[in-house]
Amino acid sequence: MESAKRRINHITQNLIGVNDVSSDGSNQDTSSQSSGVLEITKTFDTDSLNRYLFPYNRDMRKKLLEVWRSEPLLTQPTFGLSLKEERELSVIQFKRLLSLAKENISIWDIMNDPKKVAAFTQCYRLKNIATSTLFGVHYSLFGSSILFLGSDEQRNYYLPKVENLDLMGCFALTELGHGSNVQAIETIAEYDHSKEEFVLNSPTITSQKYFIGGAAKNANFSVVFAQLKVGEKMEGVHAFIVKIRDDSGRPTTGVKIGDCGHKMALNGVDNGRLMFNNVRIPRESLLSRYGGVNKAGIYSSPINPAIKRFAHNIGALVFGRYIVSLGSVSFSSVALGVSLRYAFSRKQFFGDDSNAQEKQLITYATHQKRLIPHLANTYAVHFGNEYFIHLLAEKDKKNDKEIHIVASALKSYASWATRDCLQDARECCGGQGFLSENLIGIFKSETEIYTTFEGDNVLLYQQVAKFILSEARRKPVPEFTVQSDSQKKQCDRKYLTSFEFLTTAMNNRLYQNIAYVTDKLTEAIGNGKSVMDAWNDSGNIILRLGIAYSEKFILDKFINGVVNCPDSTAQSVMTLLVSLYGLNIIEKDNWFLRYNYISTDQSEAIYQLIPELCKEIVPHSVSLVDALGFDGNELGATISGDWIEKNKY
Numbered sequence: 001m002e003s004a005k006r007r008i009n010h011i012t013q014n015l016i017g018v019n020d021v022s023s024d025g026s027n028q029d030t031s032s033q034s035s036g037v038l039e040i041t042k043t044f045d046t047d048s049l050n051r052y053l054f055p056y057n058r059d060m061r062k063k064l065l066e067v068w069r070s071e072p073l074l075t076q077p078t079f080g081l082s083l084k085e086e087r088e089l090s091v092i093q094f095k096r097l098l099s100l101a102k103e104n105i106s107i108w109d110i111m112n113d114p115k116k117v118a119a120f121t122q123c124y125r126l127k128n129i130a131t132s133t134l135f136g137v138h139y140s141l142f143g144s145s146i147l148f149l150g151s152d153e154q155r156n157y158y159l160p161k162v163e164n165l166d167l168m169g170c171f172a173l174t175e176l177g178h179g180s181n182v183q184a185i186e187t188i189a190e191y192d193h194s195k196e197e198f199v200l201n202s203p204t205i206t207s208q209k210y211f212i213g214g215a216a217k218n219a220n221f222s223v224v225f226a227q228l229k230v231g232e233k234m235e236g237v238h239a240f241i242v243k244i245r246d247d248s249g250r251p252t253t254g255v256k257i258g259d260c261g262h263k264m265a266l267n268g269v270d271n272g273r274l275m276f277n278n279v280r281i282p283r284e285s286l287l288s289r290y291g292g293v294n295k296a297g298i299y300s301s302p303i304n305p306a307i308k309r310f311a312h313n314i315g316a317l318v319f320g321r322y323i324v325s326l327g328s329v330s331f332s333s334v335a336l337g338v339s340l341r342y343a344f345s346r347k348q349f350f351g352d353d354s355n356a357q358e359k360q361l362i363t364y365a366t367h368q369k370r371l372i373p374h375l376a377n378t379y380a381v382h383f384g385n386e387y388f389i390h391l392l393a394e395k396d397k398k399n400d401k402e403i404h405i406v407a408s409a410l411k412s413y414a415s416w417a418t419r420d421c422l423q424d425a426r427e428c429c430g431g432q433g434f435l436s437e438n439l440i441g442i443f444k445s446e447t448e449i450y451t452t453f454e455g456d457n458v459l460l461y462q463q464v465a466k467f468i469l470s471e472a473r474r475k476p477v478p479e480f481t482v483q484s485d486s487q488k489k490q491c492d493r494k495y496l497t498s499f500e501f502l503t504t505a506m507n508n509r510l511y512q513n514i515a516y517v518t519d520k521l522t523e524a525i526g527n528g529k530s531v532m533d534a535w536n537d538s539g540n541i542i543l544r545l546g547i548a549y550s551e552k553f554i555l556d557k558f559i560n561g562v563v564n565c566p567d568s569t570a571q572s573v574m575t576l577l578v579s580l581y582g583l584n585i586i587e588k589d590n591w592f593l594r595y596n597y598i599s600t601d602q603s604e605a606i607y608q609l610i611p612e613l614c615k616e617i618v619p620h621s622v623s624l625v626d627a628l629g630f631d632g633n634e635l636g637a638t639i640s641g642d643w644i645e646k647n648k649y
């Protein structure tokens with residue numbers, strides 16, 4: 001009884017927060033405080049950092065956050081519901097989300113003011129990720145396809161209906177036989193000039209559309225991707241608007257609809273299967289901004305050859321990839337908020353200097369190293385996202401290629417980083433992490449698919465690498481150079497944590513990777529291999545190249561964001577995060593030692609520096625999560641508050 005009282009006292013004390021960290025944000029060894037207890041304290045002005053991190057559409061954000069906080073329906077979880085109930089709740093929440101969108105943004109903003117849509121998305125305070133997925137499918141995939149691929153008439157006709165939910169759309173690209181290689185989809189749309197119609201067919205079992213979000217139960221319209229055939233000529237993959245359900249909810253003539261069934265997560269989304277048997281759709285159903293068939297039955301396109309059209313026709317995915325990267329920051333932030341708060345309040349095992357107190361989890365070096373690097377990654381991705389949205393908001397369309405590559409790099413990096421963050425955060429909370437009410441486990445399974453949909457990460461990294469190689473052909477990169485002998489002797493913290501050391505290391509790894517992949521491909525092709533075989537045989541180093549570019553890009557944007565931060569205290573804390581982000585990459589990739597870029601002494605120094613940095617960041621860690629504006633505390637995760645009190649009978 002006495003011991004329980006003592007524990008409660010400590011936890012309450014922790015939650016009240018006595019400031020043991022210097023108010024200027026400087027680092028100190030807080031584990032040696034007189035109380036022996038590490039407190040959760042505000043170590044810098046988190047509101048000011050939040051304003052810096054999320055600078056635009058502040059009024060709209062404020063208004064939206066009030067709505068999210070005041071409407072329990074929006075944050076209602078799906079724990080314990082049957083499949084049917086889960087889907088029903090998700091649809092109700094989706095409808096409310098759509099009405100919120102209508103009150104605050106316009107679907108045209110995806111093109112004209114993407115920052116506004118980003119701000120809207122960053123305000124989601126969901127427990128049920130299926131809700132935002134349904135919204136994303138209807139608004140950002142179905143709606144964006146019409147916005148980016150539709151003619152003016154198609155846009156004007158359909159987009160208001162998307163916003164008002166006069167129709168519910170889905171996005172049918174993937175087939176049973178082809179997910180990553182969507183250029184090879186088999187669905188065919190053949191033009192019948194006599195009736196001015198396209199005839200849509202799924203010629204094989206593998207050509208059925210598969211995993212289509214919203215198709216199993218809810219959607220009545222779909223953007224369907226199919227190979228366009230006009231006369232005897234195949235014109236490549238094009239998008240068509242197809243009514244898949246009639247007004248009574250039954251499949252339209254020639255359309256077969258199936259249900260993909262129960263999934264490992266995200267069951268609020270009704271993923272379905274579609275097959276087409278001589279489905280006739282009018283000539284105007286082809287989304288025709290980049291190619292259409294005129295009244296005379298002639299196909300024309302401003303973009304040739306067909307392969308280039310394909311890139312435009314799946315362009316709607318770019319925004320969806322960015323949304324995945326935004327979601328990754330949000331859900332990592334929740335996982336870190338919950339696991340860090342718990343780690344401050346949870347105690348296990350006595351130390352030998354004990355004044356009869358068990359040690360807080362957060363004081364364990366292993367715990368610090370398991371959690372804090374994820375905080376660095378989350379901030380790093382945030383600044384990468386900010387760069388992307390600025391790029392997208394620029395009207396200069398010359399940056400189309402960069403937009404595509406940055407979206408792919410961010411989506412892949414962020415979704416893998418979030419997968420790892422949620423896994424570590426879950427384990428760091430022990431059994432509590434496994435309870436749905438503590439959210440990490442739920443988010444872990446629901447965001448798992450981020451690594452696969454909107455483009456599988458491995459394939460996206462390959463696209464990044466392809467772009468880098470073609471850029472390097474156009475404008476050769478500098479030669480890879482290792483550090484000088486005298487530089488390699490520098491093992492002090494100042495040198496190793498400097499932005500210059502980190503960026504030079506990342507640049508050189510990238511240059512070497514480019515040269516290495518180029519040489520391997522040239523050699524293989526020189527030995528008679530086809531380009532495709534040479535590419536596939538070099539898959540692992542190509543993947544490494546994509547990652548090396550992405551990590552370098554994200555580090556650059558992170559540094560830029562930190563350098564420009566007007567609040568010097570927050571800036572000094574984020575500087576620690578940048579160093580940790582960079583050093584962690586160097587520690588994890590044995591390239592730096594393999595290519596003798598760093599000395600073994602430097603490697604050892606980095607190995608020791610990382611836990612040191614983690615420990616210094618710990619006192620600021622909860623403030624850093626707070627500045628991101630979204631943590632599990634707000635969503636009511638039990639272990640981010642007074643979990644003993646909450647477990648009273």
Ligand SMILES: Cc1cc2nc3c(=O)[nH]c(=O)nc-3n(C[C@H](O)[C@H](O)[C@H](O)COP(=O)(O)OP(=O)(O)OC[C@H]3O[C@@H](n4cnc5c(N)ncnc54)[C@H](O)[C@@H]3O)c2cc1C
Nearest residue numbers: 171172173174178179180211212213452453454455456458
């Ligand atoms: C919950 C959920 C929702 C979805 N929603 C939609 C939707 O609304 N609309 C839609 O059109 N689709 C949707 N999808 C489909 C999704 O986009 C695809 O699953 C994804 O593109 C991957 O395709 P795949 O499943 O066919 O995998 P595959 O392409 O078969 O890939 C399987 C594995 O092989 C690897 N691989 C494949 N090719 C290569 C290569 N060349 N080199 C190296 N490795 C390779 C991949 O990295 C991957 O690990 C959804 C899927 C799920 C699970």
